[in-house]
Amino acid sequence: MRSIWKGAITFGLVNVPVKVYSATEDHDVELHQVHDADGGRIRYQRRCEVCGQIVDYAHIDKAFTDGDKTVVITDADLKSLPEERSREIDVVEFVPSDQLDPIMFDRSYYLEPDGSSPKAYVLLRRTLEQTDRTAIVHFALRQKTRLAALRVKGDVLMLQTLLWDDEVRVADFPALETNVKISDRELDLSSALVDSFAADFTPGDYTDEYQAQLRRLIEEKLDKGDAIDTDATFGATDEEEGGGEVLDLMEALRRSVDRSRSGSGGESGEKKTAAAAKTTKTTKTTKTAKTAKSATSTAGAADGDSTTRSAAPAKKRKKKDADAEPEEAVRRGA
Numbered sequence: 654m655r656s657i658w659k660g661a662i663t664f665g666l667v668n669v670p671v672k673v674y675s676a677t678e679d680h681d682v683e684l685h686q687v688h689d690a691d692g693g694r695i696r697y698q699r700r701c702e703v704c705g706q707i708v709d710y711a712h713i714d715k716a717f718t719d720g721d722k723t724v725v726i727t728d729a730d731l732k733s734l735p736e737e738r739s740r741e742i743d744v745v746e747f748v749p750s751d752q753l754d755p756i757m758f759d760r761s762y763y764l765e766p767d768g769s770s771p772k773a774y775v776l777l778r779r780t781l782e783q784t785d786r787t788a789i790v791h792f793a794l795r796q797k798t799r800l801a802a803l804r805v806k807g808d809v810l811m812l813q814t815l816l817w818d819d820e821v822r823v824a825d826f827p828a829l830e831t832n833v834k835i836s837d838r839e840l841d842l843s844s845a846l847v848d849s850f851a852a853d854f855t856p857g858d859y860t861d862e863y864q865a866q867l868r869r870l871i872e873e874k875l876d877k878g879d880a881i882d883t884d885a886t887f888g889a890t891d892e893e894e895g896g897g898e899v900l901d902l903m904e905a906l907r908r909s910v911d912r913s914r915s916g917s918g919g920e921s922g923e924k925k926t927a928a929a930a931k932t933t934k935t936t937k938t939t940k941t942a943k944t945a946k947s948a949t950s951t952a953g954a955a956d957g958d959s960t961t962r963s964a965a966p967a968k969k970r971k972k973k974d975a976d977a978e979p980e981e982a983v984r985r986g987a
Contacts, residue, residue, distance in 0.1 A: 654674045654675075654763075655674075656672040656673055656674050656765070657673055657674065657675060657762075658672075658673040658794055659671070659672050659673070659740065659767060660673070660740040660741055660742055660792065661740065661741055661742065662741075662742045662744065662764075662777065662788075662790070662803065662810075663741050663742065663743050663744065664743075664744035664777075664788070664909070665905065665906070665908070665909025665910070665912065665913065666905040666906075666908050666909045666912075667773060667777075667902065667905045667906060667909055668773070668905070669766070669773045669774050669777055670766065670767040670768045670773075671742070671764040671765060671766060671767050671774070671810070672764070672765045672766075672767045673762050673763075673764060673794075673812065674762060674763045674764075674765065675760075675761075675762060675763075676761035676762050676763045676811060677760070677761055680861070680864065681861075681864055682864055682867050682868060682871065692881040699713065714726065714727050714728070715727075715731075731796055739792070739793055741792065742790045742791075742792040742801075742803070742812070743790060743791045743792065744788045744789070744790050744803070745788075745789045745790060745791050746788075746789050747781075747784065747786040747787070747788050747789075748786060748787055748789055749785070749786060749787075750785055750786060750787045750804065753787060753802055753815075756816075756821055757815045757816050757821060758802070758813050758814075758815065758816075759813070759814040759815060759816055760813070760814045761811060761812070761813045761814075762811065762812040762813070762814075763806075763809055763810075763811060763812075764803075764809065764810040764811065764812055765809075772902060773902055774810065776902070777810065778805055778808070778809075778810055781803070781804065781805050781810075782805050787802050787803065787804045788802070788803035788804070789801075789802060789803075789815075790802075790803050790812070799814050799815075800814070800815045800817060801813055801814045801815055802815055
């Protein structure tokens, strides 16, 4: 697997450097459009309405149009946004796992510890297991602000992006407002029918029959020689990098707990470093919560284990896969 993003989970002053991987993949047979007369590939052209020229992706910018005015937004403009530059996955709160409605889950990602020591990663994983809680996190990925659930799957931390509250439709069906009477006999028979189908869910027992039949159809056509020679091109997404300073894990935990207990976020003990302010914005149903965070220090013994603090500015990406992303968006319907 190739990581698609690098960053750090932050809660309090504790940082957990991670690499992000897509947890799912699409195995559907990819079909494209061809001319029925000669099998020639049908391709869409990006043609400018003003000059009539066909434009390459390298010369395409985004824009917002409101009435008669169009505002052009370049890649440089987007990269200048604070949210886009951030490489942190900020923990907003820890909630009981059963409070998350599955309808809110969107995409799933695996998180791999990134760094010389996985101790902070393992500590967070075990803490979530022991407390039976899920971390609600906030981060930016691919020019979008994301809300996500950070939970445990086996030995791995999993990040599942969540739909925003206003993206989930309300089920309001007039037919359900009628008073429907169900007899005890009907309910007993229905329950008996359910019991007859009762089993433990094993995902491997199920396959996509349509895709299997489609593949067999393709193989039969290939065996009959009913095919046209074509060239295929493939693309890959470059990894993105991050980095930061080193902060002792035990010291970060102590300082985070002290700050949480103080309630004011003020400094305690002898000052060792200048306070750094950071604002985390989290969008909820109709309000925005702003939490001012300041780094504090307390005297205490260091235990030698360390974790990486993403305080340094993120490195510039090696290359933005501008060609692959729009094609992927079209294929996935994003």
